[in-house]
Amino acid sequence: MRHDDIQAQFGARAAAIGTYMATHGVDHxxxxxxxxxxxxxxxxxxxxLAAHRCAAAGLCTANLALAAIGxxxxxxFGHVIQGLSxxxxxSAILLAWAGLGLLSILASIATSLLADRLAHRLRLHVMxxxxxxxxxxxxxCYARYPNGGLM
Numbered sequence: 001m002r003h004d005d006i007q008a009q010f011g012a013r014a015a016a017i018g019t020y021m022a023t024h025g026v027d028h029x030x031x032x033x034x035x036x037x038x039x040x041x042x043x044x045x046x047x048x049l050a051a052h053r054c055a056a057a058g059l060c061t062a063n064l065a066l067a068a069i070g071x072x073x074x075x076x077f078g079h080v081i082q083g084l085s086x087x088x089x090x091s092a093i094l095l096a097w098a099g100l101g102l103l104s105i106l107a108s109i110a111t112s113l114l115a116d117r118l119a120h121r122l123r124l125h126v127m128x129x130x131x132x133x134x135x136x137x138x139x140x141c142y143a144r145y146p147n148g149g150l151m
Contacts, residue, residue, distance in 0.1 A: 048122055055118045062111040069104045
């Protein structure tokens, strides 16, 4: 499919969605507001991640490795099966397949470990910021919420 064909299909679909939204009473300002709120929240999350660039970059790298392995492993498995049907698979293909399986296991471990540690670190940081904010509130605010609902 050519680039022009893809653009034409995308334009037609976008026009159809716009027509649907107009005929069914979907307010564009509401969807725009939702998108702005989403982008604001996403921006805040990225601000919290800025202090942990190395961990976030390691997490992204491990996830990209897992995605690449997901594509490569079936291809190598096909070569192993092809080698079995011909005569015997070469030892290089078998070693590559075993190495890729080991790399898959290591990338999965790295992804889960880094994600868990980063999530806990950020959770503690955000909880500390929320607690500090509650402590800075004026006493009149505590009169409205006497049962600790602010925490």
